Amino acid sequence: MAKDSKGLGDRANRHDRFHQKAKKEGFLARAVYKLSEIDDKHDLFRPGMRVLDLGCSPGSWLQYARSQVGITGQLVGLDRNAQAGGTSGARVHVGDVLTVDVKLLLGDLTQFDVVLSDMAPDTSGIRSQDQARSEALFERALEIAQLTLAPGGNFVGKLFMGPDFKKLTEQVRALFTSAKTQKPDSSRPQSIEQYVIGKGFKKQASGEIK
Ligand SMILES: C[S@@+](CC[C@H](N)C(=O)[O-])C[C@H]1O[C@@H](n2cnc3c(N)ncnc32)[C@H](O)[C@@H]1O
Structure with missing residues (x-):
């Protein structure tokens, strides 16, 4: 991206209403509103749940998850960048999702x-x-979900619209009782990101952790 257009993008970002709202409400990123919109529609969390957040930095999804699972819930995060965590009390690992040991998570x-x-x-x-x-990244997140989710568990994964979008959503459909896609209102209109939501994991016999 050219330097000037990046500068403009950053300025637009700072003045974005979701960015301002997040700052005011003490969230670490505007991304929090994407998860809260998805949760409003799909009812993902219960108190005491154990949650894994892949690509968790700077930490607003962990903050939101904590607000839903309460102090008895357990949060684990992974990111290549070290800044995640915030006030969520999560156990955060620094590493690459493509090479991380699932047992460590x-x-x-x-x-x-x-x-x-x-x-x-x-x-x-x-x-x-x-x-x-x-x-x-989406395929790896889904693989980790397959290896670690409890029966009936839920999955949310970001995926850019592309040639394999349908194939990958079909994979989620096969693994979960229900599969839906959502583009939250707080996702920038120009972004090609979508979220794929799987609810009710159908545990398979072959889900052995390597
Ligand atoms: C949009 S941000 C996540 C924001 C986060 N949900 C929040 O609410 O604060 C995407 C994150 O994915 C992380 N990421 C991208 N590729 C990764 C990889 N291969 N392994 C681990 N993290 C990765 C980036 O470092 C970045 O922090």
Whole structure:
């Protein structure tokens, strides 16, 4: 991206109404409103749930998840960047989702009740390349969900619209009782991101952790 247009983008971002709202309400990112909209529609959380958040930095989804699962809930986050966590009391790991050891994410837990992924690749501006990278992150998030979700568990994954969008949503449909897609109002209109929501994980016999 050219320097000037990035500058304009940053300025627009700072003046964005969701950015201002997040700042006022003490959330670490405007992304919090995407998860809250998805949750309003799909009712993902219960008190005491165990939640894994992939690509959790700077930490607004963890803050939101804490508000829903309460102090008895357990939150685990992963991000390549170290700044995540905030006030959520989560156990946060720094690492790459593509190489992370799933056992490390589980720690003392046996399973998660919800697996979230808001992971986005560093965009190159080349649409096909960005779509392919987003698909790879989504596929890995879904793989981790398959390995770690409790029966009946829920999944939310960010996915850029692209050639494999239908194929990947069909994969979610096969693994969960219901599968839906949502583009929250707080997602920027120009963004090609969508969220795929799977509810009611159908545990398979082969879900062994390697
Ligand atoms: C849009 S941000 C997430 C915002 C977060 N949901 C929040 O509410 O604060 C996307 C995150 O995905 C992370 N990410 C992208 N690729 C990753 C990878 N391969 N492994 C781990 N994290 C990754 C980025 O570092 C970035 O922090």
